[in-house]
Amino acid sequence: MRQLITGLSFLVSQSLMAAGVPVYVDKAVITQVQSGTAASGRVVAGEIYTLSAEISESIRSMTVRVGDRVKAGDELARLDDTEIRNNLKSLNNRMRYLKAQLALLNQRKAVREKQLRRAQSLTTKDLLTRDATEEVELNVINAESDVGKTLYELEDLKIEIAGVARQLNHTRVKVGTSGRIIEVNVTEGQYVRSGDRLFQLLPDLGVEVEAEVRPEAYESVSVGQIITGKIRQSFYDLKVRALIAEQNQRTGSRTIRLQFVSPPKESLVLGEPIDLRLPIGQMSEQITIAKDAVIPSKDGHRIVLIIAGKAEPRRITLGAGVGNRIAVTKGLKAGDLVVTQGQEGLRKGQKVSILGDQS
Numbered sequence: 001m002r003q004l005i006t007g008l009s010f011l012v013s014q015s016l017m018a019a020g021v022p023v024y025v026d027k028a029v030i031t032q033v034q035s036g037t038a039a040s041g042r043v044v045a046g047e048i049y050t051l052s053a054e055i056s057e058s059i060r061s062m063t064v065r066v067g068d069r070v071k072a073g074d075e076l077a078r079l080d081d082t083e084i085r086n087n088l089k090s091l092n093n094r095m096r097y098l099k100a101q102l103a104l105l106n107q108r109k110a111v112r113e114k115q116l117r118r119a120q121s122l123t124t125k126d127l128l129t130r131d132a133t134e135e136v137e138l139n140v141i142n143a144e145s146d147v148g149k150t151l152y153e154l155e156d157l158k159i160e161i162a163g164v165a166r167q168l169n170h171t172r173v174k175v176g177t178s179g180r181i182i183e184v185n186v187t188e189g190q191y192v193r194s195g196d197r198l199f200q201l202l203p204d205l206g207v208e209v210e211a212e213v214r215p216e217a218y219e220s221v222s223v224g225q226i227i228t229g230k231i232r233q234s235f236y237d238l239k240v241r242a243l244i245a246e247q248n249q250r251t252g253s254r255t256i257r258l259q260f261v262s263p264p265k266e267s268l269v270l271g272e273p274i275d276l277r278l279p280i281g282q283m284s285e286q287i288t289i290a291k292d293a294v295i296p297s298k299d300g301h302r303i304v305l306i307i308a309g310k311a312e313p314r315r316i317t318l319g320a321g322v323g324n325r326i327a328v329t330k331g332l333k334a335g336d337l338v339v340t341q342g343q344e345g346l347r348k349g350q351k352v353s354i355l356g357d358q359s
Helices: 002-019 082-124 130-170 215-220
Strands: 021-027 029-045 049-052 057-062 075-079 172-174 179-184 197-203 207-213 226-231 234-247 254-260 273-290 295-297 300-307 310-322 325-330 337-341 352-357
Touching: 029 310, 029 325, 075 197, 082 130, 130 172, 207 215, 207 273, 215 254, 215 273, 226 310, 273 310, 273 337
Parallel strands: 021 352
Antiparallel strands: 021 337, 029 207, 029 273, 049 197, 057 075, 075 172, 179 197, 207 254, 226 234, 226 273, 234 254, 273 325, 295 300, 300 310, 300 337, 310 325
């Protein structure tokens, strides 16, 4: 049986090799591209998520340290809840007592109302004095008053129980967003007051890029514009969030802030450098390909061409990014087919089978 399976696997493998490795491709096309200039930026914190104590209690346990990654809903710490639980238990016991008391008061009220109806009937027949009837009426009023007071106490107690339940919930310190812990301000056993800062978190989309650029580059960008950035051999689309209207008196440069369009694939470090390609100058016609086709390497970038149905790896020189495409200044000509999916591991001369065109 094992030999049969091995044989079938070999036949399937041979069949795939004969048909060619399945790939998706993109066609190199001429696109209007604005000439660019290189600039350097750095990763900075755009938003810091602070978790503070909601109640005053001691820290019973902690589950994270600086640098740990957390997901939305994770519990970071737990405060001592002994006193709160005892208080909640006492309030629930009182709630049961008041409900039982209310049931008895309603029964007594029903008896008083029955007595009143009988007294009113006897008074009509002159078998009972008016004073006696009024005394029975007063008993009904007192019974209704007791029921009303107990109902009020029950409603007041419900509010108090809800408040204590919220306190109990606040003993579990949970995070509302995914990210990385960058600061821990407490230790186990420490007493904290409501409002004290416990943790600081850098959300996954909380990092931005800050860059100081020359005035001519600053004037060429606008808020909302997409710019290509490169960090650790990976390309990212960055959206200009803000243009800081302040000039460095020593260098003459100005600052821009950019946001990642999509969450970074890697865990970025604050202060980490990033290479930017800023648009500047006139528009010109340049060859562009899909960014997915680019393969980073130690000594530059390469792509895999499709020539006569076979793979042809080639080194290229990149230019400015244009949305989800990027300019190629050297190594390609218009009309060339490049692999966008399935290029990893392709060898020179290996047959491929095109499944689709991304262009």
